[in-house]
Amino acid sequence: MTLRLVLIGAVLVLAALPALNRLPAENALHVSDFIVSIAGKWITYAVLALAIDLAWGYAGILSLGHGAFFALGGYAIGMHLMRLIGPRGVYGHPVLPDFMVFLGYKELPWYWLGFDHFPFAILMAMLVPGVLAGVVGYLAFRSRITGVYLSIITQALTYALMLAFFRNDMGFGGNNGFTDFKELLGMPLNTAAARGALFYASLLLLLGALWICSRVTRSKLGRVLVAIRDAESRARFLGYDVTQHKLFVFVLSAMIAGLAGALYVPQVGIINPGEFSPGNSIEAVIWVAVGGRGTLVGALLGAFSVNALKTWLTTVAPDLWLFALGGLFVAVTLFLPRGLIGLFSRAQR
Amino acid sequence: MSEPVLYLDGVSVVFDGFKALNGLSLIVDAGELRAIIGPNGAGKTTMMDVITGKTRPTAGVVRFRRHDLTKLDEASIANLGIGRKFQKPTMFDALTVFENLELALKAPRGPLACLRWVLTGEARRRIEAVMEEVGLAARAHDRAAILSHGQRQWLEIGMLLMQDPELLLVDEPVAGMTDQETEHTAALLVRIAGRRSVVVVEHDLEFVRALGSKVTVLCEGSMLSEGSIDHVQNDPRVVEVYLGR
């Protein structure tokens, strides 16, 4: 109960940030642009953490490739943002983004069609990760690839995608990815209004994801997932089609991650193949582990606290951050298997 | 005579040259209670694995009514109406007794159906009735992990009852039970057998006698003898297998 109160309180504080940002700078309650944009970024991270927790904490699917779904969602919205630049690019081409002009493209590749419509881009930000997760998940779950094997395969997946997106001839801007975005839904991106709107959109997404995840985990499906996590073959002998259930939750999780990526990119203003790097995915996993997997609040707590630590440490002592992150991996797995939430609930009892 | 519920003919399973099952044939009729005994390594558990789809036979026919079980996976076989209790009781430790039984309850098994599932009053009553039956009503909201070995046996039997299968495969149900509980289990199985077919694998000959059913003796992967408990106990081949070596 106290946890829920803390959660509601935290959401209210978050919701107030853009409004406080509008206060004059000398006001004691003024919140800087930096805080608003970083908090907005963290919220999308928290959504990614929720997605990972749903798959890992509940269904036991430790995906080391969720960063790929996040990045794919980011690329989908990135394509939309690139289309919106229109003739304002350096080369001033009415249709083609700068990098395509530079690479000598004569027309848009077919897979870029439709991305000038916002709803289509958002749909793709969910569908592409969802379909990819569906295909990979189907192949993996059907042949009963579980545990670390599945983790390695998902890691290989994001690694392969990273290599592929680094290529110029993929038509996604190669090394540099997409950047220099101008506007979204008619709002210039560099204004406080756009920042606020994106922030609230992220917050809404977080609440929506939280609602969906808790709807799943509190239903019988949630208990079936836990059953599969703990004793997969026993669940089969009870008549549960494990492949279907895992696939369902994996695809759902990938789609949530894709949406998170779609809101992340306009806030940070860039997407490049580095987002696919295996390190990113596994870092997101550690957020969940630190917060406490198998509890939705834990995922949120982990995402915010680890990223807060990262922001602070990379400014104070950049060399120390990787030591600290590595240390977190070790400490959490050895000493805090239930994460920070485990500490709280132990203290409560 | 109606068609048999379970029909095994010439079933062989070979692991790396070792014949775990060797041309095993077995027929179980509707409503029949059948006890299966045999020394260690006779192939009892492998037979269960073959029926439930865990192991694919190298050769032979395995049928449940009209269905060819060798082509189905575990979940489909379970959904046809074959329930299994494992030698080592296995359940979902992170869930409560009630939740374990709820998962076992016969109901649509798909992800969306599970998402939409609402526990009706009737389902609750069924679960409570089974908890009464297996003596776990007081522990409904305890996690399965903290149950004793005997209680786990009961919980698994309870899960089997919730599944409401046509054919129950019960592997060593009374290991770790008190005499009183053993009697209770025997009575329970006999009672179920009227409506369902039950195959019990057990070492405890007293328990098998209490079942009062037809007995099949397995040895080295094939059937050695079949008949009443008195018949097989006097079969010289059975005696040789149990005492001779």
Added chain:
Amino acid sequence: MRTGAAEHGGGAGGFPAPPFLKVDMRQLLLALGLMLWLALPARAQDAFTAALPGLAGGFSDIATSVEQLGVLGDPRALPVLRALQEGRLQRTADGRVLLPGGIDAATGQAADAAAAETVRLNNRVRQALRGALGRLQLVSPDAAERGAAAEAIFRARSAEDVPLLQAAIAREADAGVRAKMVLALAAAQLVAPDEEAKRAAVARLGAAGAAEARALLLEARASNPDMATAIDVSVATIDRALSIRRAAETLFQGLSLGSVLLLAALGLAVTFGVMGVINMAHGEFVMLGAYATFVVQEACRGTPWLAPWSLPLSVPAAFLVAAAAGAVLERGLIRHLYGRPLETLLMTFGVGMILQQAVRVAFGAQNREVISPAWMQGTLMLPGGVAVTQNRLWIIVFGIAVLLLVVAAIRFTRFGLEMRAVVQNRRIAATMGIRTGRVDALTFAFGSGIAGMAGVAVSQIDNVSPNLGTGYIIDSFMVVVFGGVGSLTGTLVGALTLGVVNKVLEPYAGAVLAKVFVLVAIMLFIQRRPRGLFALKGRAAES
């Protein structure tokens, strides 16, 4: 025919002379010089001195003189022509030619350089110089230079090189250089008027099976319609030879990549395959091995007799460093997580991060270079013209040696026996007095040490940098999963297959897409065989 006005008369300041006249004169001169050189070696020195004064004349004289010097084959001509090319040759008013430093080219004595002026060049002289220097190198005492000269003549080929090459071939002792000369001769004969020699040249070029010869033949086909059939046959022969050679070279590259994968995956086959411990810091152990190699190299740098052997020395060093790190990791951390593979995965990933950052802080983030010792450098020509780089060959040898070592350690040592016992049945092994904890630590250290040795090999083909390991970890896991967990044969076959498939795909798809294809192929492959190529079968594998 390539002998044309543009080539011979170009840039002499005036109008191009009729080509046939020019050709005849030069051939005459060449033949003359050659005869002198062959018949009267002693007189050749006189001819050298006789040719020198021309360098002090007009551009036309200089060119003639250069050509004469070119065909003489006198070693003294080389510095003169080089100095001329570099614009450092001087001449005096009285027609003497001075080398840099004021040395009289004819006498070799120091001379008065006061009134000397630099000999200037025009295009015609430059062209003559190139040809002359090329020919002079044909008689160089250095076999490599002679070979290079033959290659240069092959590329520039003109009919007048024929007698020169014939003479050089007669004197050549080095088989490799002779082969090059024969090829150059054939190329020259192809443009010479002698029809008989031309036919022979076509056949010889075909037999040589070189890509350049193919282009040459195709070019000759247009101007020699009567020889079209013979040329086509030769071209087909070359194509066959080339495709075989390409296949052999691809195979070799694949095997060498496969050996690196094998080395990286062998350690994993022990720690993951045998012990079932998933160690994401495995790549960092490879990295530690590479840095150990670097450190050993730096330590040996000061001792000249030791320096060439720093690489062999770093093999045990890398093994020990990585093995020690492995033992500490296993005893300190991993053993607390036995039976929890996902946690082990995350934990070891964290350890890998820490190791990377520690090395970054200690050695800096930039790439460190490990130099191949001289005895590992260079290219080896196998029969059929298959070029094989020596250091990659050594990596293959090293990979096989390490594999044999691992097999021997597991099969024939007490440690290997205890290791197998613990893996098969930990409790029974313990009751027989085997200290299972110690065996775990040793096994893990052993696997980590192998990763360290892989680092020695990697240092030869890749940049030594803190994140070197990340590139290998995924590939290594793919090898182990593809080959079959717990099977060394599987690891060997898996590594070599992945290496070769990667290299076969590369020309068609590019290095990156080849990698992507391989990853996808493995994912599809484990659909059919979830336990890999060499799966453990039977009851043990079922549970």
